Amino acid sequence: MWENRCKIAVSGVGYSKVSRAADVPLAAHALEAVKGAIEDSGLEMSDIDGLSTYPELPATGHAEVDGISVVSVNCMMAMLKLPSLTWHMQVGNNNIGGAVQTAAAALLAGLCKHVVVWRAMHNPKGTYQNLPGAQAMGPAQFTGPYGFGGPGQHMAVAYTRYLERNNQSRDKMVTLALAQRKHTQHNPHAFFHGTPLSREDYFNSRMVAYPFCLFDCDIPVQGAVAIVMTTAERARDLKPKPAYLASYGQRLHFEVAGRIGSLANYMEGGASSAKLTWERSGFSPKDVDVAQIYDGFSASVIYGLESYGFCKEGEALDYIQDGRIELDGELPLNTFGGSLGTGRIHGLWHIIEGALQASGRAGSRQVKDANVSFVGASAPIVTGTTFIFTREPY
Amino acid sequence: MSDWSTVTRPIPVPTEWTKPFWDAAKRKSLELQRCQACGHFQHPPYATCTKCVSVDLKFEPVRGGGTIYAYTIMYHTGDKRFAPAVPYASIIVELDAAPGALLAGNLLGVPHTEAKVGRRVEVIFETLNDEITLPQFRLAALQPAE
Numbered sequence: 001m002w003e004n005r006c007k008i009a010v011s012g013v014g015y016s017k018v019s020r021a022a023d024v025p026l027a028a029h030a031l032e033a034v035k036g037a038i039e040d041s042g043l044e045m046s047d048i049d050g051l052s053t054y055p056e057l058p059a060t061g062h063a064e065v066d067g068i069s070v071v072s073v074n075c076m077m078a079m080l081k082l083p084s085l086t087w088h089m090q091v092g093n094n095n096i097g098g099a100v101q102t103a104a105a106a107l108l109a110g111l112c113k114h115v116v117v118w119r120a121m122h123n124p125k126g127t128y129q130n131l132p133g134a135q136a137m138g139p140a141q142f143t144g145p146y147g148f149g150g151p152g153q154h155m156a157v158a159y160t161r162y163l164e165r166n167n168q169s170r171d172k173m174v175t176l177a178l179a180q181r182k183h184t185q186h187n188p189h190a191f192f193h194g195t196p197l198s199r200e201d202y203f204n205s206r207m208v209a210y211p212f213c214l215f216d217c218d219i220p221v222q223g224a225v226a227i228v229m230t231t232a233e234r235a236r237d238l239k240p241k242p243a244y245l246a247s248y249g250q251r252l253h254f255e256v257a258g259r260i261g262s263l264a265n266y267m268e269g270g271a272s273s274a275k276l277t278w279e280r281s282g283f284s285p286k287d288v289d290v291a292q293i294y295d296g297f298s299a300s301v302i303y304g305l306e307s308y309g310f311c312k313e314g315e316a317l318d319y320i321q322d323g324r325i326e327l328d329g330e331l332p333l334n335t336f337g338g339s340l341g342t343g344r345i346h347g348l349w350h351i352i353e354g355a356l357q358a359s360g361r362a363g364s365r366q367v368k369d370a371n372v373s374f375v376g377a378s379a380p381i382v383t384g385t386t387f388i389f390t391r392e393p394y
Numbered sequence: 395m396s397d398w399s400t401v402t403r404p405i406p407v408p409t410e411w412t413k414p415f416w417d418a419a420k421r422k423s424l425e426l427q428r429c430q431a432c433g434h435f436q437h438p439p440y441a442t443c444t445k446c447v448s449v450d451l452k453f454e455p456v457r458g459g460g461t462i463y464a465y466t467i468m469y470h471t472g473d474k475r476f477a478p479a480v481p482y483a484s485i486i487v488e489l490d491a492a493p494g495a496l497l498a499g500n501l502l503g504v505p506h507t508e509a510k511v512g513r514r515v516e517v518i519f520e521t522l523n524d525e526i527t528l529p530q531f532r533l534a535a536l537q538p539a540e
């Protein structure tokens with residue numbers, strides 16, 4: 001068991017407006033979310049002494065301009081001019097989950113007292129994922145000429161292998177899409193709040209990259225979310241009920257860049273991260289009351305459920321049926337709507353929901369008696385991180 | 395069947411580490427990186443052997459027969475250059491001679507609905523320009539019983 005189990009807590013969450021068009025610079029969204037999280041925690045800006053993010057723009061073929069299409073730690077430092085700042089760190093892999101884990105480590109090391117972590121996502125004009133230009137360079141020289149562009153197509157090939165090797169049907173995924181959209185109606189910050197989805201909508205939607213139809217893919221949006229993290233001891237004196245961080249893990253598996261179609265890349269990535277998380281916390285999948293699993297593409301949830309150990313390999317599309325993932329089901333899943341409901345903000349929103357459920361602050365979507373709250377904060381491939389939040393400090 | 399006649403593909407830019415692959419393709423031969431220490435074939439090329447971490451790697455010819463390991467059917471027309479071919483099959487092939495090495499390609503010469511995991515394919519070559527020839531795949535005559 002991890003000696004730092006439940007010694008760190010999430011004590012505030014914040015959101016910007018989420019919109020399709022980038023009508024204000026992304027920095028404005030990030031500021032709105034950061035200020036919201038600090039206000040939620042009951043702290044003052046002058047209390048914040050740590051900053052962390054993962055700023056990457058996942059859209060391919062677009063310029064990265066700080067403050068416009070990404071919001072780096074430097075950008076946030078320049079905007080906030082924090083008088084008490086003692087620590088900041090920007091992570092380059094492990095996605096936003098890495099920024100949260102680094103912040104936890106900094107708090108444990110005593111390098112700072114109250115850290116803000118944000119994730120800001122830009123929706124560029126034009127096509128989100130561009131194929132290489134006239135030339136295909138680097139790893140894309142072996143994929144771009146055949147029409148492979150963004151991560152959706154890379155994930156789609158692994159998904160056909162998954163479906164055909166396991167004798168599964170993509171039709172079963174409609175259950176996930178509908179359940180998450182239903183949950184979205186309890187989340188006023190989500191892009192698809194107020195927009196229901198029907199079975200007919202799912203099956204009549206256009207195919208993007210088979211087996212993914214439109215509703216298997218999160219919609220690109222402009223927006224940001226943020227959290228305040230502190231030590232459990234300090235968190236008890238703050239306004240909201242803390243969500244204790246029982247443990248976390250990161251994927252320990254990586255295959256060569258440009259290697260696509262490998263299902264093992266997802267499964268071993270997820271399994272290695274989850275193993276650390278279960279062992280450090282002392283919990284196992286059967287202890288989990290509510291789960292958030294990253295769903296930039298629907299299949300990520302399936303790989304997550306299996307590689308994290310919630311069900312056997314090849315069975316997740318059956319596991320999600322029969323009400324199991326509803327708010328009153330055996331494993332309420334992506335209770336805030338997931339990225340499929342909120343729009344593409346990456347995994348910090350999954351972490352926020354994991355924390356809100358653990359602290360009993362999830363409003364009309366609150367899972368009754370939720371104590372052990374699991375989060376898979378990004379796709380098990382390449383960037384996988386996992387977390388457990390708890391209501392009790394154990 | 396997909397009409398590729400008006401599709402303009404992005405042109406691969408070889409590096410000094412990938413050049414032998416493209417030089418071989420130009421000669422209508424498939425050559426993959428092979429570890430001289432343990433005999434392991436790998437693709438895409440990498441700085442070290444992904445099996446034994448040796449840096450002693452050379453490109454060697456392999457036979458172009460294999461199976462469809464995975465595939466997707468592309469419908470998205472965001473990139474207008476590929477729009478005339480939509481829907482088309484982009485496949486990942488595992489060669490018999492190089493287990494674990496995964497090559498991308500398009501499944502040419504048949505409707506996209508013929509792409510299935512496990513189907514037999516063989517390499518063919520598509521000339522893009524004077525410098526670059528692209529390995530591609532077609533269904534093999536002999537298929538496993540389904």
Ligand SMILES: [Zn+2]
Nearest residue numbers: 429432443446
């Ligand atoms: Zn070797």
